[in-house]
Amino acid sequence: MRVAFVGLGAMGLPMAANMVRAGHEVCGFDVRPAAQQLLKDAGGQTADSAAAAANRADLLWLMVVSGEQAASVLFDQGAAAAMLTGSLVVAACTQPPAMAQHTAQRLEAMGLEMLDAPVSGGTAGARAASLTLMVSGSETALARARPVFEAVGQQIFDVGRKPGMGSTAKMINQLLCGVHIAAAAEALHVAERAGVDTATMHKIISVSAGNSWMWGDRGPRMMQADPVVTSAVDIFIKDLGIVLDQGKASRQGLPLASAAMQMFLAAAGLGHGSADDSQVIRAYRALNGAQAVGDKT
Numbered sequence: 001m002r003v004a005f006v007g008l009g010a011m012g013l014p015m016a017a018n019m020v021r022a023g024h025e026v027c028g029f030d031v032r033p034a035a036q037q038l039l040k041d042a043g044g045q046t047a048d049s050a051a052a053a054a055n056r057a058d059l060l061w062l063m064v065v066s067g068e069q070a071a072s073v074l075f076d077q078g079a080a081a082a083m084l085t086g087s088l089v090v091a092a093c094t095q096p097p098a099m100a101q102h103t104a105q106r107l108e109a110m111g112l113e114m115l116d117a118p119v120s121g122g123t124a125g126a127r128a129a130s131l132t133l134m135v136s137g138s139e140t141a142l143a144r145a146r147p148v149f150e151a152v153g154q155q156i157f158d159v160g161r162k163p164g165m166g167s168t169a170k171m172i173n174q175l176l177c178g179v180h181i182a183a184a185a186e187a188l189h190v191a192e193r194a195g196v197d198t199a200t201m202h203k204i205i206s207v208s209a210g211n212s213w214m215w216g217d218r219g220p221r222m223m224q225a226d227p228v229v230t231s232a233v234d235i236f237i238k239d240l241g242i243v244l245d246q247g248k249a250s251r252q253g254l255p256l257a258s259a260a261m262q263m264f265l266a267a268a269g270l271g272h273g274s275a276d277d278s279q280v281i282r283a284y285r286a287l288n289g290a291q292a293v294g295d296k297t
Contacts, residue, residue, distance in 0.1 A: 001147060001148055002024075002025045002058045002059070003016075003019055003024050003061060004026075004027050004028075004029070004047075004050075004053040004057035004079070005019070005026055006029050006030070006050045006061070006062050006064065006079065007030060007062060008028050008035035008036065009063065010126075010229075010231075011063060011119075011126040012030075013038055016039055016042070016044055017044065020043045021042075022147070026039070026044040027044065027046065027053045027057065028044055028053060029046065029050045029053040049078075051077055051081070052082070053079070054083050055083075057087060058087055058088065059089075059144075060083060060088070062089065062091050063092050064093050066094070067093060067095025068095075068099075070093050070095065071099075071103055074089065074107070075106065080110055080112060085111035086111065086112070087113075089113070090117050090148075091103065091115070091117065092118055092133075094171075094174060095118075095167055095242070096167065100116040100166070104116065104137075113138065114137060114163055115163075116136045116137060116163040116164060116165065117133055117134065118134055119131045119153065120132045129154070131153040131155075133153045133157065134157050135156060135159065136158075136161065136162055136163055136169075138161060139158075142158060171243055171246060174240065174243060178240045178257065179260045180212045181214045182280055184218055184219055184222070185222060185281035185283075186263075187210070187215075188222050188223070189281055189284040189290070192285075193288065199223065202220065218278040221276055221278035227278060227279070228276065229275065230277075232273065232277060233264055233267045233272055233276075233277050233279060234273040237261070237264050240261040263280050263283045264283075266283035266286070266287070270283060270286055
């Protein structure tokens with residue numbers, strides 16, 4: 001299948017490379033030339049714009065940060081207009097359900113079909129082609145896209161015919177992710193303050209009932225002074241914002257999501273918005289007057 005792939009970031013690049021390895025013809029675009037070169041090195045092709053990448057593609061995969069970015073690529077940058085009638089757009093970004101619905105309607109008016117298909121599994125899942133996909137859209141579109149989905153994911157969930165349902169599933173996942181990261185940071189900070197060796201504490205929880213995926217994945221990075229960024233604090237401010245906006249619209253009280261949001265906001269307010277999301281722990285340290293990792297003064 002001819003795939004246009006827009007967004008060659010920490011997750012997007014290995015996903016596009018896995019599509020190439022699966023035998024798909026992939027043409028990628030990213031605003032960073034270095035990312036495009038890495039796709040070329042993996043056997044893919046590149047274009048000088050999103051519209052050029054999408055030209056005559058069977059499927060356009062959007063691995064961008066937000067629904068706003070997806071809409072910009074599609075409509076402002078001309079990617080949708082460059083596609084052939086009947087082609088597929090896969091919106092893999094995290095976005096409000098209503099925005100996914102609106103984008104799907106605009107594409108339908110242009111003779112294109114959209115699958116609302118956000119993913120979960122992080123950079124490790126992207127590299128291993130073991131992502132979870134939450135897909136909503138028509139059955140025929142899902143059947144057409146499945147070979148591409150199988151190149152990047154192991155779990156492909158059909159969550160309904162209506163665009164927006166995939167984004168709803170991802171929103172619920174992100175609610176838990178945000179709460180779990182904040183809870184892991186809180187627990188690890190308690191260990192720090194109590195003088196318990198954090199590496200030992202991490203091993204204990206990892207084999208005990210308090211374990212979580214986020215504890216296992218983010219915990220080690222919380223113990224690093226400046227970990228590599230795989231997902232930024234600001235990303236979770238966006239994602240939890242979607243959760244809380246949806247809760248407000250549907251008149252649902254979401255106290256745990258709200259509490260987690262406050263800690264991510266605090267971390268960003270301290271200047272750590274672009275740091276790895278594990279560094280929400282810095283907000284706990286600041287709250288309690290604790291030293292940062294590596295600070296012996």
